[in-house]
Amino acid sequence: MADAVAVTVLTGFLGSGKTTLLAHLLRDPELADAAVLINEFGEAAIDHLLVESVDETTVVLASGCVCCSVLGDLANALRGLAEKRENGRVPPFRRLVIETTGLADPAPILHTLMNDPLVAGQYRLDGIAATVDGALGLRTLAAHPEAEKQAALAERIVITKVDIADPADTAALEDRLARLNPAARIFRATHGNIDARDILDAGLFDADLTPHPERWLGADAVRRAPVHDARISTFVLEARGPLDFVAFQSWLEDLLDAHGANVLRVKGVIDVLGVDRPVAVHGVQHIFHPPAVLQSWSEMEKKSRIVFITRGIHELAVRSAFDAHMPGHLCA
Numbered sequence: 001m002a003d004a005v006a007v008t009v010l011t012g013f014l015g016s017g018k019t020t021l022l023a024h025l026l027r028d029p030e031l032a033d034a035a036v037l038i039n040e041f042g043e044a045a046i047d048h049l050l051v052e053s054v055d056e057t058t059v060v061l062a063s064g065c066v067c068c069s070v071l072g073d074l075a076n077a078l079r080g081l082a083e084k085r086e087n088g089r090v091p092p093f094r095r096l097v098i099e100t101t102g103l104a105d106p107a108p109i110l111h112t113l114m115n116d117p118l119v120a121g122q123y124r125l126d127g128i129a130a131t132v133d134g135a136l137g138l139r140t141l142a143a144h145p146e147a148e149k150q151a152a153l154a155e156r157i158v159i160t161k162v163d164i165a166d167p168a169d170t171a172a173l174e175d176r177l178a179r180l181n182p183a184a185r186i187f188r189a190t191h192g193n194i195d196a197r198d199i200l201d202a203g204l205f206d207a208d209l210t211p212h213p214e215r216w217l218g219a220d221a222v223r224r225a226p227v228h229d230a231r232i233s234t235f236v237l238e239a240r241g242p243l244d245f246v247a248f249q250s251w252l253e254d255l256l257d258a259h260g261a262n263v264l265r266v267k268g269v270i271d272v273l274g275v276d277r278p279v280a281v282h283g284v285q286h287i288f289h290p291p292a293v294l295q296s297w298s299e300m301e302k303k304s305r306i307v308f309i310t311r312g313i314h315e316l317a318v319r320s321a322f323d324a325h326m327p328g329h330l331c332a
Helices: 018-025 074-086 107-115 137-143 145-153 167-180 213-217 219-224 245-262 315-325
Strands: 005-012 034-038 050-053 058-061 066-069 095-099 123-133 156-160 185-188 232-239 263-270 279-284 287-293 304-311
Touching: 005 018, 005 107, 005 145, 018 095, 018 156, 034 074, 066 074, 074 095, 074 107, 107 123, 107 279, 107 287, 123 137, 123 145, 137 145, 137 167, 145 167, 145 232, 145 263, 145 304, 156 167, 167 185, 213 219, 213 263, 219 232, 219 304, 232 315, 245 263, 245 279, 245 304, 245 315, 304 315
Parallel strands: 005 095, 005 123, 034 066, 034 095, 123 156, 156 185
Antiparallel strands: 050 058, 058 066, 232 304, 263 279, 263 304, 279 287
């Protein structure tokens, strides 16, 4: 964990300004010690930033950032980039930005980061940032489930093209996104103009590996504005008293067996029986990251909190199954 590279996944629907945002970010000093994985060099408009070519897939930019195009498998690209860092072929980097294609589901990328043993040992997920077109976003979210899922899974949402969008449309879009994903921080940007620090350190740990479980969960925001959308729901379960981790795992396994593809994302900080520190759990669909034992409860109240983002699964069904496995713990 101490040497793992923090990964930000940059996603967004076709034409939402994702590449423009990335081109701006590549000039930000906050990413001078970063690497970027993109699909094609030309798409990111970085030709004028090139300093030298390392090989057919990798270049070093004037900012000091390392940029690689992904030819084929993401896991191989991640392993190859780490190998180049180890043998000195590219400068050291401690952050990575992965730009997805416009139609991409972020889940397979998260699965690779969590589940590939060679990748998971060298990289850690920091967060997902999604771009949404300020002018067309409402129609895009309504018409394309991929765009809705990208925004629902994100820790950071950037509304783009606000300079050409009707202010009323932008306000309505921001309200829609806040209801779809109440835990996300939402920013507005013109021509990709946003500070890198606004989208970095969005995960459980910051760059110094200090845990920020309350910020990562966003449970307070979800509790204030639970979403029960026609397609996607966001809600939080809270439980008092130490939980038997075997029973907890059994509940999750049953839930995933029944609804795996529709349990889009789970984040939890758990009070585990026999463990005096909080345990963080994180899953995307049917893949779960190994639990992380945090340093202390610090300012957090000692109780379990689990934030769900689901598709077509009602909160009552999840709560009922939880209570069947661990009766008497669930908060009202």
